[in-house]
Amino acid sequence: MQDSQQAPNEQTLTPTASQMDDLNQEMDSLLYALSHDLRAPLRAIDGFSAALAEDYEQSLAPEAKDYLARIRAAAKRLETYLDALLRASRESRGEIQLEEVDLSALVQTLASAKTSDLAPEAPQREVLWVIAPGLTAWTDLALMRTALAKLVDNAWKFTAKTAQARIEFGCRLENSHKVFFLSDNGPGLNMSYAKPRLFGMFQRLHDDPDLPGLGTGLATARRIVNRLGGRIRGFGQPGQGACFEIVLPEAGTREGA
Amino acid sequence: MAAEKIILLVEDNPDDVALTLRALKKNNIKNMVVVAKDGVEALDYLFGTGQHQGRDPRDKPQLILLDLKLPKVDGLEVLQRLRQDDRTRLLPVVILTSSKEQRDLVEGYSLGANSYIRKPVDFDQFIEAVRQLGLYWMVLNETLDNA
DSSP, X not given: OXXXXXXXXXXXXXXXXXXXXXXXXXXXXXXXXXXXXXHHHHHHHHHHHHHHHHHTTTTSOHXXXXXXXXXXXXXXXXXXXXHHHHHHXXXXXXXXXXXXXXXXXXXXXXXXHHHSTTOSOOSOOOEXXXXXXXXXXXXXXXXXXXXXXXXXXXXXXXXXXXXXXXXEEEEEEETTEEEEEEEEOSSOOOHHXXXXXXXXXXXXXXXXXXXXXXXXXXXXXXXXXXXXXXXXXXXXXXXXXXXXXXXXXXXXXXXXX | OOOOOEEEEEOOOHHHHHHHHHHHHHTTOXXXXXXXXXXXXXXXXXXXXXXXXXXXXXXXXXEEEEOSSXXXXXXXXXXXXXXXXXXXXXXXXXXXXXXXXXXXXXXXHHTTOSEEEEOOSSHHHHHHHHHHHHIIIIIISOOOOOO
16 A cells, blocks of 8 residues: 555544544543542442431331442442542553563563562462563553553463463564564453453453452553554453464654654 | 631532531531632631631631632642741641542642542541541641631
């Protein structure tokens, strides 16, 4: 395709990096307002439910008290979601400063933190980490660290019950573009469910109560990679592990960089 | 006997006002609470102007609980005006707000807030926060005499 004569409709449909930044900024301020303005009515819901339960304790039937307890529990859940939303928006913010980033070192550090004696995840787990050395990209260090941390968290979490767990970070070339990948041999993904929802906010594709999380990790990873002008995708098959791939713009090609 | 120690609560949301008053009562904090529904009313109260024309500004509250998001004049501007005026620049101001946004914290402290507390959604936690706040600012902390 000729660079200078891109089809006009394609130009308007594909947002540029700076338009993406504007969109993200708008999204951030929306999230900020939502998380704040929703807290006040939520406080009222919880507070007056508590007041009702306390002041009318004698006259309320057990069933009524149960309803009030449910209202309060729901208010707390909503607060947890709001805080997660705010955190997700905060994590993908920050000015982009492009530099040569050693992605292998980042993943190595994240892996060490997971397996260190100080890691909160007990008991100790045996995980084989395979990290290709010296993989670098021209990108933002802090944002990329967060995005990779989400992918590592995800792989770590889903291999919790996998015997001989293996997590690999590497890079392959596709049309001479670097494709970074993080793969695991966990339970994998059922793509017919996963495809439209994998990176959605608050989407949890499992119903395992032992696995923590609200479903914000991959959504945050995608927001960051999008901000950096790149693409992320995930695929897998049930029982055969999951793989997440990131393609970042090559040095000097990012608009406005 | 010393004049009664007053708490000035600057809060526009009537639900939050009711819950804060309830939390104070639950903790046996019996000080008089004056409620200002926006920034203008708070400044009028403190400086004896507008609807509080004639009030003696030398009668200062012991503590100001300040929400940030307020109609007319917002909380940070109220704080700025207080700190610029010799009559109020040393008054203890505790920001009590929904926000824990970094920029609000930085601005609040930069403008001279004495403390910054994020209102918890959970009412039990809110009662506990108000208990500690009341104990600290109304009992433990020494403030300057009204002069």
